[in-house]
Amino acid sequence: MRILSAFTSSKAWFVASFSAVFLSVSPIQKAAAQSGSSDGSNVITIINSLLLDTGIFSLDVDQVSNQRFGYQYGSNENEEGLDIHFEGQSESVTFCFNTTDIQLNEVTVFINDHPSEIGVVSGEEYCIDVAASLQIEGENILHLVHSNPGERWGVSHVGLEFTQQEPLGLTRVSRPEWDEAAVRKVLKVFAFGGQATDATIQEWANTNPEIAIAQMLNFSEHNLLLAPLLPGEKYTAFANDHGTFTGFLDYISSNDSMLPNRLDEGDSTSNRRRYAVGSNRSRDREASFIRMASTRGLNPFRQRIGLWETNYHLAVNLDTAVDDRQLVKYYDVIMEAHESGVPYKDVIGAAAKSAAVAKQYGHDRNRWSNGNCFCNDDFAREIHQLFYGIFGDEDPENNPSIEGNDHHENVTIPQTARMLTDMPVNNVEYTDDEGNPAERSGDTVTFGVTQHHLAPLDILNTDIVGANAAEKIDYLMNFSIEHPEALKNLPIMIISGLADDNIGEDTANQLRAAWASMGANKNFLEFIQAYAISDLFHSPDQRKYFTTFERGLYMANKNYLSNTESLLDVFQYSSTFDDEIAELFVPAHNVFGGQTSLEAAESPTIFEETYNRYTNSAGNRSSNGFLMRSVECDDCDFGEPWAKDWGAVIPTTNGQHIAEDVAKWLWNHVYGSLDNYGPAERAYFLPLIGTWRIELDDPNDNYQDFFDLNHLMCIREDYLDQNPGATVSLTTLLDDDNTGYRDYCLRSSGQYSMTEMDALQRVYTEGELDPDNDAEKIAHVTDLLDEIGAQVLTLNSGVPQARQFANERIQWALTFLFSTPYIFAEETKR
């Protein structure tokens, strides 16, 4: 409730006695249906005075009713209309609800006894503002009046809120703008896509953004709305346990966990133990993180922020003096601080006091002795610069007129180095399973006094006091977070690092104001939640390019349907990171962070690797391309067979998986909207799903091979070349018996004919592929696509082989989606 209260405004007239806004709903009697007449308001007043004791629903502010109201919708109580009761407010309020079977001009909205309507319900989601001037003190009634009583109609998700919604001063998107695409956008950018079901996503889209965002983005170890276990999930322990990095690693590295990892054999512990804390193999740490970010029952938002904190903002590097044990502890310390809800300064402070940071920068060696600082100033500089964005440019004691008189450089940084003295890392001896010495490591720091600079230090123009380095760091954080440069830079660092590569000055100023509005105890989560539902994030100006990590983990969550897949990492995302020269916990720029969004966008290599992975590698049948393996196996699941089941999540139309609908669903599933799904996309994508070899003599028909548009047209042209005037249908092209792919568009003598090559390499314009463009469309192409769209996939077939082939076609379709420009970035296109 903490978050909700942050959005609650105390603007009611009688704050003391009405801490919540009440909303009550009651049906209108038949007489009220005549309220369309000019004197209907009197009737309404009379009728409602009789009905006040019926159907009262009370909701807190910013809550939304989960009931349905209407006629032949939820119940039959509201045949002629609906009254909604609420307490008057001193400012405008807004009602929003979803509609069902309401045609334009069918339902009119009135307020209290005002004779004129204040709105006409339209659209699938409708909101109406009620100005303060229209409200009265005490009880108010909003009337929805149906003009044709007896017809089916209904409303749901009825919600009431203040019209002006500005969490932390950021303008919030309206409820109609907060639609499914907006929800998916938040998930894509802030939660590696998450694994929420379509139904949950729809529920979030239908409720107030504040309510939804609190459920979507929080730091709990487990978020079963964001990462639910699907029915039949075999590995359910993650829903309640193993939610920290340490806990997750302990579990998956244990032979007792019974997970689908290869079991150790004999006396060897190398298989699973490589995931254990202290393995000191950065590749295995990366591989285990990929699993944690894509395993259902955990919380991908938590891991998304954890990745950013430990690889970017507060980065440490396993390829330096930092070891695995220190890294894992570091990750957990930061994320547990986030989860506890402490101010962000204390999250940063926890990081600054960690063993990982001490080893990373080498100040574990810093000591104050005989008036001399045996120190480096590495972290003394970066605790200000990287952790807060304080560069010293605005240090009031700098005197630019005097060469070299730079207070930040000459005072703050050297003094900070003295603060970071006598904080050695406690190394202890770890042993292996047999008790033999295995490693020396330490994940805690001892804050000593004998070699610490005990006296106060002049840092950021403030006397920083404390008995040891830890106390001084904690004290310093109070001033760092409120430093003018931190107020200017830190909120921009957060949002540019996570969500927007195109922050203009106006946006930056709004973010700064939002950040500053939280006062000294700035809360990271509150800031992220307010931003994620703001019109800044849902603006056409916002652009986000995805790093290799963000894109890879997003694709993992769009692909994996069960924990068997994530734990096996069947898609081998670790190797994709390697191909793209990116490694988790080994930041490309060391403490300055990993591969950036802009670097990823500007890198042709990343594009090239991606493209080739989903063509050459994915389709390599001879080497059992990884997409093939990601559909089924005989014994990979802890010795048991496993099969992918897209049919369980892709909705049906009248009980069938129609190719046209499946294509749109999959496009929306992967990209989050149909914004870029135009005629060209349909033409090149739909055939991958809706075409397959027809083996007339094979009872298991529906072979996995698909046909692309140009190949289909090649078969057609070759067929017509040899059979002038013949009629060609989809069945003709796919049939293996004399008419189709086995006999036409084949390389004779190792070469395609000119006709075939022209068809194979034909570049179509979008107009030629658009069935609605009568002037340009090529009818036989668009007709063929329509025919493909009508095909029925056998995702739910009783024949295992047919089901498998249909699932494989979904995987082939994914290779296309993972290779287009739209997988590399995110924008708001509205």
Next chain:
Amino acid sequence: MNRRQFMQSAFYSSLLYGGGTIPRVINSAYAGFSQVNNPILINLMLDGGPDLRHLIVPAWTTDQSEVGYHYWKYRWRAHRLANESDNVLQARWEDDYFKITVGGQNWGGNVDSGGLNDGVTFGIWKEAGWLIDMFLQGKVAIFCNAVGGRNRNHSLSTIQLEQGNLAATSSIEEHSGWGGRLARHAGGNAIALTNTPRRFCFGPDGSNIARVDNSDLISVQDSRNWGLYEFRDAMDSDHGDRAFDLRQKLAGNLEQYYATLQNKKASTGFGTDIWDNFLDHENKIREFGEALRDQLDFPIPTLIRALYDNRGSDGEYHSENNGPGGAGPNDARRVLRSTGFGRQIRNLFDVLAGNDASLLNAKVTSLSYGGWDTHGNQRQVSNNLDNNNPNYRRGIESNLRDIFGGYLETGTSHLTTAEKEAQPHCAFSALWEQVRTTSPSSVDNLLFSIAGEFGRQIRDNRDNGTDHGKGNNMFLIGSGVNGGIYGEMFPLAEIDRLNDSSIRTPDIDPRTDIERIFGPACDWVSGGSANTVFPTLIGGTPDAEAGVNHSSIFS
């Protein structure tokens, strides 16, 4: 119209960048190494703030009026010496540095611009053999007291150096780089050889240098495996076909889809859409990848491959720990500690092979080498005496050796034949020799520019390292350079700063801005380009060290 016809159409070419220049393969008919007939700038960015006072040091002396005395007194920890006694300091100086006296020993015909260093003796770290030999041949210009960024902030100083704009602020993200501007002026392309293109390569948007247009930026991260998997790749092979080969289906379909997208974009214009980057990548990789593969019809030269690969001429992998063997020191063991940098050099060699105007039309290339932020343990020493073993962690000296190690095969060298045979060619040394032996005149058209974003403090920090400073040394190296020293090598004023304990962070006083150094280099690559690449030169505002004549850097 098929895809290739479409891509080559005048319609497409004229609309793709609003009539701007787009790199295009004109003719890929010939193969092999194309002679480098026009100047090419090879820029090396040293990320992290390199301590180049570790590479080039003042002579050790007991004379307290000399900078050398104070340098060694305050730097012995950074050199990882046992103590600061005279014999220890002297031994380090005598054993590990090649001595040059301005106007005297080993000076040759080099220039001391402004006569600021007459009689000064300095040392170049001995293992930087290629640098020493190039200096002895008058091909190295050392710029002292130069500044990439006056702040000590890595990110901001890097932006300033790469943009060629010392007034840049950290909030400026999108801005062209000086290499991109130079390539544009030269009518060619900037070639990024790094994992991701550096901002140095970003081209200007028309005349607006504050905006970016990367239409003439080409990224070659893996020159030997560059290209998109294509339908036609396998068309003439025995590997199935469109009907049954899944790879061919996927590739063919995707290729046609991208062509349709390119077609659509050609009619609406590039530069406005978030997706443009990826269409641009697709276009360039498809066009240039295939052409460069055709060009590179020769194996990677052994000298180049050995930089990052342990395979010897027998095709087998060898351990770096076994020492030189087989047919030669470069033949059977990896040479560089940074295999990534070795691959950049491989990319560079291949790009030079395809530099011709009809293919890559390379004018500027971009390399980077990181790991210079040496706050602690700057020099690492162990009992391993095999300095040729790249797995031997040596701190900053691993970096220096990777880049500057080796020697010149021809002309003046500080090494005897026997000494040469005992050590391998390192990065630039291998590149230079391979280009020279492949196409002798080509080396004369190569110009290396080398700089880091800032320097380091002149006192060590008692943690065996050095902290951020401002001024530093920078280099221009090439046959066209008037080699020598540009700037006071070791200003006497540093003595007071070293000994004044109230100055907590003494560093090299920055005197010469980068425009003064790289402006003439731009003019050498593309006549009259300096004022376009560095507009600040027009007003004459960039600092230049008094007495130094930067207009004479090139003959």
